Amino acid sequence: MDGEPLPGRVTSGIVRIGDTVRRPVGPWTDSVDALLTHLHRVGFRGAPRPLGRDEQNRQVLEYVPGTLGDHTGTYSLPELREIGAFVADFHRAVADFTGPTVWNRVIPPDREELVCHHDVAPWNLVRSPRGWVLIDWDAAAPGSRLWELAYAAQSMAGLRPDRSPEEAAERLATFVDGYGLELPQRTTLVSMLVRRARAMYDLLRRGAEQGDEPWATIWVTDGEYWRTTADYLDQHGNVWLRALMP
Known part of the structure; x- marks a missing residue:
């Protein structure tokens, strides 16, 4: 079969x-x-x-039965808080993992402090009978909590140019509060949002230039999205910071 x-x-x-x-x-x-x-x-x-x-x-x-999310970031605020807490649970669970060191390192992270999933996004998150479940772990590799959190927050909260900065900021803060990120790290997260989005854009651009799959194909559909999203995140950094700080 x-x-x-x-x-x-x-x-x-x-x-x-x-x-x-x-x-x-x-x-x-x-x-x-x-x-x-x-x-x-x-x-x-x-x-x-x-x-x-x-x-x-x-x-x-x-095989985990359930439904996947989509790229639009349509989760409710209570769901965003739950998903933020779920990512924190994962980071706590993986903190003491030691094992093999051969990984599929797709994008170099800012630093390495624990093994991350590296694609915590709605299209990899199953709403299952037993709760939230992350799938597609092939890109797991060492990284940092903030590197992972920046990508997860952008994708899960739907921080994108067609959403008003004020609405996006509320969604971002809800997700980050669910994660329980400490205040000193929130300022760093704001700049990491931009850095992580540009890293994704650069990955796809290089893939298109070099003919590397699946990045060359994804560049056609998503390259412009990541460019405009990185610009959007950069332009509204003060909005994100005000929402994240009490």
Whole structure:
């Protein structure tokens, strides 16, 4: 049985078979499996369980039923607070992880203090019967809490040019309050929002120039979005700061 391709923008070769997901193996897959095993061992339920390899040497993961979000950031304020707390739970759960060191390092982070997911966004967040669950851990690698939080806040709260800065600021503050970010770090987060968005734009631009997939394809649909979003985040830094500081 070859399996059922999953909907949405997913990596080539990923299929569902029954209550499992099968995906191609990379040099980093053993590290990802070790990370997911650790998360379940410490009681974090917001990630799929690793189930080994199949006869085609594909990674086998638990299939988590539920619904995915979309890129528009349509979560309610109470949901944003929940998701912020969920990301904080993940960071606490992974803080003492030590394991393999081969990772799929897509974008260099500002610094390395713990292993991050690196794509905490609505399209990877399942609203499941057991609560929020993050999927697609292939880009997991060392990073920093603020690096991850900047990307997650922008995507989950929907900080984008077609949303008024005032509404976006309220959503940002709700997400960050849910995470429980300490006050001294909030000023740094404001500048990190811009830096992280520009890093995503640069990744796609380089991918297009060099013909690297999937970035070259994503550049066509998302390149302009990341450029204008980075500019938007930069232009309204004072609005974000006022919302984040009491």
